[in-house]
Amino acid sequence: DIVRGQSTFMVEMLELANILNSATAGSLVLLDEIGRGTSTFDGLAIAWAATEFIADMEKIGAKTIFATHYHHLTGLEGELEGVVNYSMAVKEGPEGITFLRKVRRGPASRSYGVEVAGLAGIPPEVVERAREILGKLESEDPLEGRAVAVDSKEGSVPVSRRGKGGGPLQMVLFPTEEMLSSEDEHPVLSELSRMDPNNMSPLQALEALYKLKKELDG
16 A cells, blocks of 8 residues: 555555454455465464464354465364365376366365466476475475464464574564664664654655665665
8 A cells, every 4th residue: 555655464464453353253254365475484373373363253253264375274174163174176287287166175285386387477497496496495394385283272383483593583673672772783773763654655665765775785
């Protein structure tokens, strides 16, 4: 929303918030790819928590159709009452894939994003390279391509958010007060802390971003 200066993800979260705060047991909730506009783990966590909230009869308990590519969520069937997996049937053959346009019981065996990229006309070299990268990523990610069992009552989570060296897996988006008051405070952080995004137009925000990037690059 350029007029209001809101990102695609913020608009999505506002819509989700409206659903979670307004839906009742008599509602029909339609959700499509919740969490896609942020990091994988953040998006998965939001989608997971929202599913638990909607499925809880004491909170909402509404009939819901939730389309998602987070295969991890298929593990919620059997863990949350009323959650059932369905997927679109796909036929694989020597010449590629064929979408049968049929809904079948059970989760999808895998995603077909790379194949769809090829059908869309992405150069074959890029598609083949994507397959190589996908294979490497799947071999390194123990959660990729399979369901994850979850005990909602004990609040278990799918994965650790720590990197190999014990540090955070992704950079901090909003510096804490402790970080901002550090003696070794970076000038960019200092300038960032003084900005008020709520009173900036999209153009002003973009100009500020370019300025900060230039300072970081030296």
